[in-house]
Amino acid sequence: MKILIVDDDKTNLLVLSAMLRKEGYEVISASNGLEAVTTFENEHPDLILMDVMMPEMDGYQATRIIKDKSKNDFIPVIFITAVTDENALAQCVESGGDDFLTKPYSRVILNSKINSFSRIKQLYQTVSSQRNELDALNQQIQSDINLAKHVFTSIVERSSRTPENYSSWIQPATNFSGDIVIAAANSFGGYNILVGDFTGHGMAAALGAIPVTDLFYSMSEKGYKIDDIVNELNDKVMQILPTGYFCAASVITFDKNQELVSIWNGGLPNVLITDSDGKLIHRIVSEHTPFGITHYSKENLIINHVEIHDSINIYAYTDGLTDVRNRSGIHFGSERLLEILLQNDHRQSIDYLPDLFSDYISKNHQDDDISIIRLGLAPIANKSEQDIIAPEYHPFNWDVSLALNSDALKYTDPVATLMNLAMDLKVPRSHRDRIYTVIAELFNNALEHGILGLDSNIKATPDGFEKYYRYREQRLQEIDSQDIKIYMKNESLNHNSARFIFNLKYHGQGFDFQKHLTNTSASEGKSGRGIYLVRSLCSKLDYQDDGREVQAEYTWSV
Amino acid sequence: MILLDDNKIKDLNELMGDDFSILVDSYTNDGHLLVTELKANIGRYVAEDVRKMHSIKSTSLNMGAVAVVELARELEQQLKDGQPLTEEQWLILSQIFSQTTDSLVKLVS
Numbered sequence: 001m002k003i004l005i006v007d008d009d010k011t012n013l014l015v016l017s018a019m020l021r022k023e024g025y026e027v028i029s030a031s032n033g034l035e036a037v038t039t040f041e042n043e044h045p046d047l048i049l050m051d052v053m054m055p056e057m058d059g060y061q062a063t064r065i066i067k068d069k070s071k072n073d074f075i076p077v078i079f080i081t082a083v084t085d086e087n088a089l090a091q092c093v094e095s096g097g098d099d100f101l102t103k104p105y106s107r108v109i110l111n112s113k114i115n116s117f118s119r120i121k122q123l124y125q126t127v128s129s130q131r132n133e134l135d136a137l138n139q140q141i142q143s144d145i146n147l148a149k150h151v152f153t154s155i156v157e158r159s160s161r162t163p164e165n166y167s168s169w170i171q172p173a174t175n176f177s178g179d180i181v182i183a184a185a186n187s188f189g190g191y192n193i194l195v196g197d198f199t200g201h202g203m204a205a206a207l208g209a210i211p212v213t214d215l216f217y218s219m220s221e222k223g224y225k226i227d228d229i230v231n232e233l234n235d236k237v238m239q240i241l242p243t244g245y246f247c248a249a250s251v252i253t254f255d256k257n258q259e260l261v262s263i264w265n266g267g268l269p270n271v272l273i274t275d276s277d278g279k280l281i282h283r284i285v286s287e288h289t290p291f292g293i294t295h296y297s298k299e300n301l302i303i304n305h306v307e308i309h310d311s312i313n314i315y316a317y318t319d320g321l322t323d324v325r326n327r328s329g330i331h332f333g334s335e336r337l338l339e340i341l342l343q344n345d346h347r348q349s350i351d352y353l354p355d356l357f358s359d360y361i362s363k364n365h366q367d368d369d370i371s372i373i374r375l376g377l378a379p380i381a382n383k384s385e386q387d388i389i390a391p392e393y394h395p396f397n398w399d400v401s402l403a404l405n406s407d408a409l410k411y412t413d414p415v416a417t418l419m420n421l422a423m424d425l426k427v428p429r430s431h432r433d434r435i436y437t438v439i440a441e442l443f444n445n446a447l448e449h450g451i452l453g454l455d456s457n458i459k460a461t462p463d464g465f466e467k468y469y470r471y472r473e474q475r476l477q478e479i480d481s482q483d484i485k486i487y488m489k490n491e492s493l494n495h496n497s498a499r500f501i502f503n504l505k506y507h508g509q510g511f512d513f514q515k516h517l518t519n520t521s522a523s524e525g526k527s528g529r530g531i532y533l534v535r536s537l538c539s540k541l542d543y544q545d546d547g548r549e550v551q552a553e554y555t556w557s558v
Numbered sequence: 559m560i561l562l563d564d565n566k567i568k569d570l571n572e573l574m575g576d577d578f579s580i581l582v583d584s585y586t587n588d589g590h591l592l593v594t595e596l597k598a599n600i601g602r603y604v605a606e607d608v609r610k611m612h613s614i615k616s617t618s619l620n621m622g623a624v625a626v627v628e629l630a631r632e633l634e635q636q637l638k639d640g641q642p643l644t645e646e647q648w649l650i651l652s653q654i655f656s657q658t659t660d661s662l663v664k665l666v667s
Contacts, residue, residue, distance in 0.1 A: 009617045010584045018573050051616075053609050082616040103619045104566075 001118055002026040004045035006036040006062065007080075008054040016049065016080075019107055025114075033057025037065050045075070047117055050097065052081040052088065060095040067096035074124040076117040080105060145175060148203065152176060155210050163191045165376030167349035171357075172369045178205020179318050179371040182216055187223035187419050187436045189256025192216065194233075195268060195373055196249035196291070197318035199241075205369075208241050212291075223419035223436060226253045226262045227301050234266075237292035246292035250284075250316045252375065256433070259379045260465060261314065263304045266290050269322060269334060272315040273306060278345035280338070282306060299473070305465045311378035315341055320368035327362050350374045394558065395498030398425060399489040406482045409447065415440050418486065425490055425500070431556040434537050435500055438552050441530040443484075446504055448472060449511040450547055451482050482508060497557035499539075503550070510546035559625055561658045566622025567665065579666045585621050586659040589614060593652050596643060603642040611637055614655075623658045626651075 003025045005016050010031075017027045028043050030036040032054040040048070048066065052059040063077050079092040079100035092100045099113060162183045170181055178198040186192045194216050198205040215236050219229045230251055237247050248267030254260065265271055267290030273282035287302045306312070317337070324332040344352055350372060357370070400421055404414050418439050427435060448454045452475040458468045487503040513531065535541045540553040571578050592610050599607055615630035629651055633643065643651075 009613055009620070010588050011581060011617045011620045014577070014581045014584060015570065015573070015620050018577065022573065053612050055609070082612065082619060103616060 001047065002028065002043065002045045003114070004036065004039055004043065004048045005029045006031075006033065006048065006054070006059065007051040008032055009051070012051070012080075019110070020114075023111060023114075033059060033062030036062045037069075040066050040075075041069070046121060047114060048075060048077045050077050050079050052079060052083050052092070060091055063092075063095045063097055072128075074121050074128075076121060078113060078117070080110075145203070149175065152206055152210065155213055161185055163193075163375060163377075165348070165378075166191075166373065167351065168371070168373040169350055169353050170369070170371045171354070171366070173320070173366050174202040176203050176206035177369045177371070178202065178209070179320065179369040180209045180213060181371050181373055182213055183373075184217045184220035186220040186253065186255070187433065188440070189433050189437075190254040190258065192220040192226070192229065193252040193316075193373065193375065194249060195252075195316040195318065195371060196247045197268065197320070197369070197371070198247045199245045204245075208237060208245065208247060208292075211236055211240055212247065219416075222416055222423065223440070224416045225413055226251055226264055226303055227298060228413050228416065229253075230264050230266070230301060230303075231296055231298060234291045234296055238295070241292050246290040248286075248290040248318070250286075252314060252316065254377060257380060258377045259308055261306050261308060261312075261377055263306065263314070264288070264301070265304075269317060269319055272338065272341065274313045274315075274342065274345050276311045278342055280342060281312070299477075305469065307465055308377050308379055311376065313345055314375040314377065315372065316375075317372035318369065320366075320370040321357075321372055323368060324357065324361050324366065324370070325364060326360050327364050332357075332360055348376075394426075394495065395490065395492040395556075396425075397490065397492050399487070401485070401487040404484045404486070406479045409451075409479065409482065409484065410476055414484070415443055418443065418488070422488065422500075427500075427556055428558060431554075435554055435556070438500075438502055438534050438537060438554055441534045442502060442504055442550055442552060443486075445511070445531060446484060446506055446508075446550070450506055451479065451484070451508040452476060453509060453511075482506065493555070497555065500554045500556060502552045502554070505545075505549045508548065510548045513543040513547040513550070559654075561623065561625045561654070561661050563622035563624050570622065571665075581621075582659075582662045582666050585617060585623075585662065589617060589626075589655055589659065593648075593655055596651070597648055600643055600645050600648050603637075603640055607643070608634060608637045614651075618658075621658075621662070623662075625654050626658055629654055 003020055005013055005020070005027060006029070007013050007016070008031050013029050013031070017029060020027045028039060028045060030039045034057040036048070036050070037057075039045075050059040050063060059079060059081075063079075066075065066077065076098045077096065079097045080103065081088070081092070081100060082103040083089070084102055089100055089102075098117065101110060101113065166183060168181050170177055170179060172179070178200055180194060180196040180198075182194045184192050184194070194212075196209070196212065198208050212233055215232060216229065219232060224232070233249070233251075241247075246267075250263065250265045250268040250271050252271070253262045263271055263284045265284050265286040266288035267286050270286075271284035272280060273284070275281045282304075284304050288296060322332050322334045322337055326332075340353075340356065344350075353372065404412075408414065419436050422435055422439060423432070425432075425435075449456070452472060454468065454471055454475065456468075458464050458471065461467065484504060484506045487501075489501040489503075491499045491501070493499060534552060537554060538552045539555050540551070542551050543549070544551075570581065574581050592614050596607060596610060611630055611634040615627055615634055618626040618630060633647060633651065637643070
């Protein structure tokens with residue numbers, strides 16, 4: 001340890017130096033304040049013994065300068081002075097001195113003071129090097145968080161497209177939201193919407209959101225149905241999250257006609273539906289455990305199908321919203337929320353909610369992530385199509401055939417498989433949607449009417465849709481040695497156009513396609529209109545063998 | 559009159575060893591210089607003399623020169639009060655200082 005002694009009195013310097021050297025310290029000296037500052041800068045002593053009264057510059061001033069120059073380090077300054085009046089001693093401390101000793105001083109006390117400051121100094125050095133490490137670590141964490149946030153945001157918010165009449169409010173409790181709200185365009189010209197709430201909040205909760213979001217987007221795009229999506233998301237969450245972590249969620253899907261909305265709820269608060277008069281008409285309660293707890297059986301999955309006749313608004317939210325407490329500790333509560341939503345149902349958006357909430361919560365801390373969406377739906381006769389023409393689309397020759405046996409029909413989603421295959425064609429979006437429509441309609445007609453023998457008139461009754469889908473499931477489980485053969489082909493006509501051919505054959509009772517083809521009015525069954533729609537889209541539509549074979553040709557261009 | 563604190567001298571001797579004579583020289587020379595400088599200001603007040611008297615006191619404290627310490631303390635207070643040294647006061651200071659350094663030199667030899 002290097003000690004700087006500052007004194008204008010030579011005898012004092014001699015005595016102190018001798019004393020300290022004997023204790024094993026390295027000693028340097030300065031004979032006034034000015035010299036002390038220079039020596040301090042050149043020699044970097046660990047501790048300074050400072051006289052007060054000196055020519056050129058006194059000890060107070062020198063201490064001030066030295067302390068100012070050593071802000072990031074701890075250089076103890078001990079005043080050694082023959083001055084005894086209290087004001088002068090107080091000034092020692094005011095100028096930045098750490099302690100003082102009055103002459104004549106005891107060698108024992110001086111030594112013990114030096115020792116104790118040496119320990120304090122070591123402590124200071126340990127603390128400051130730890131602080132530097134912490135600072136560096138903190139910076140690293142901050143930049144990691146920024147990166148993660150960037151990745152997270154670009155995955156979760158990848159789609160700029162949202163349904164027409166849609167608004168959402170998401171307010172994370174911390175940097176990252178453990179809630180996810182996704183509106184993913186599906187291949188049926190509508191949207192699949194996911195509102196999810198992972199256990200906890202912050203980064204840990206947000207981690208699960210990335211794979212779930214990814215899966216949700218890709219399944220929506222590929223045309224998977226709501227039950228498959230729900231099952232897959234559940235399996236995914238079970239696979240990636242440890243025990244005790246799960247994701248309460250609701251999935252809402254609709255197609256381009258917006259005549260039917262399908263809602264599944266697993267662990268979220270009731271999904272609320274209001275009619276065009278702003279009256280509450282449905283509460284879709286959770287009938288399933290959240291994602292990540294137990295496997296669902298596909299047959300027992302409860303999907304609520306709600307027909308849309310006029311227009312409806314759907315509200316789905318996470319419990320962070322209703323669990324908010326005001327300063328008296330009272331929860332916001334679902335009844336209060338319902339009242340507010342109904343009062344403001346006529347508004348086009350829920351942008352009134354944030355202010356209302358911050359008023360309620362006042363300066364209280366928000367404990368959990370908050371998310372809510374409002375989705376307005378009304379049947380659309382002819383949705384306007386928007387072509388997105390990208391230069392990378394180019395037609396090529398392609399053909400695929402496949403046979404689906406009864407187990408494939410029972411246990412897989414052939415429409416999604418077919419659409420997945422057709423997606424490889426890289427067709428512009430508007431054409432792709434139409435090709436999907438052709439595939440889905442023709443396949444479903446063949447399956448539901450030709451093989452299962454379902455009557456589409458069932459749908460016309462008030463609870464028709466649900467009944468229809470129930471029958472469909474039941475009969476599907478009963479089939480045996482049935483199969484559907486499908487052949488799909490794409491013929492390139494020239495550099496920017498092609499003909500897509502869809503051919504389907506099955507062994508079954510067949511069905512009266514003539515009746516469906518002439519059936520153009522909305523009142524006489526929805527599926528009939530489907531074939532009518534297919535015929536209007538296609539350049540050619542031929543039924544043969546009593547409806548057991550159908551071939552459609554669709555011409556598309558870039 | 560006791561000029562030196564014998565215990566203090568013994569300590570210093572032990573501490574400094576062969577360098578004790580350097581210490582005595584240094585005390586003698588510096589102290590003599592200060593005392594001589596003070597002579598110039600007999601009868602008139604000069605603020606700087608407070609520091610000089612303080613130095614005499616301080617350096618003498620180190621040497622265990624108790625008689626000089628006693629006198630210098632009184633004179634320092636007087637100077638602080640704005641009262642200059644009288645010729646008589648200076649003479650006494652000078653004599654006591656000389657006797658002290660004489661004793662120290664004897665100790666060394």
